[in-house]
Amino acid sequence: MIASGEKTIELRLNDEKRRLINVGDEITFINTEDNRKTLKTEIVNIYKYKSFKELYADLPLLKCGYTKEDISNAKPEDMIEYYSEEQQKKYGVLGIEIKVIS
Template identity: 45%
Template sequence: MLHKMSLYEEYFDLMESGHKTIEIRLNDEKRRRIQIGDTIEFTKLPDQDETLQVDVIKLKHYQTFNELYEDLPYSKMGCAGWTLQELVDGTYEIYTPEQEKQYGVLAIEVRVT
């Protein structure tokens, strides 16, 4: 199955180069359809002029972003050198704690096709 998502330029480029292999998302209705073996097509933001296809190779579910960040290597998320607090604060600029509580969170490990 093909899923479509967007990524900001910095993270798109890191994924394209193979330096970012884990994408973090809410485990909302859209993400709950993702299965190992599926393909995700990322569109590069803000211009939306490039796409990148990756294969889903692993899925890990967590209750909170904090729990996820304590479990996974920051370098695989494109965040080498960040602190735990910076990761959590940055995530809460995108998602709210209420969304996190409602849906839980998902780490999607990918490989560029």
């Protein structure tokens, strides 16, 4: 979805590693099924929130990896699969807006 331009916002925890990123930085995504396939992106904006509940209420979820078919079922609790509520409270969360550069 990132390669096609459908997904332009990556959702992450605002942990120590992500606190080091800035607009203009490059992020390389590696295909987990074939690590020879990579996608280089540039950060164009960073949206900071206390929780995914706040993020989901503010950002366009179709740009966050949801499709038209599953958008009606999208909920902040979907992210608990990746980040616990305790982690969200401790660090906060990010929407990292990116554009593909190669």
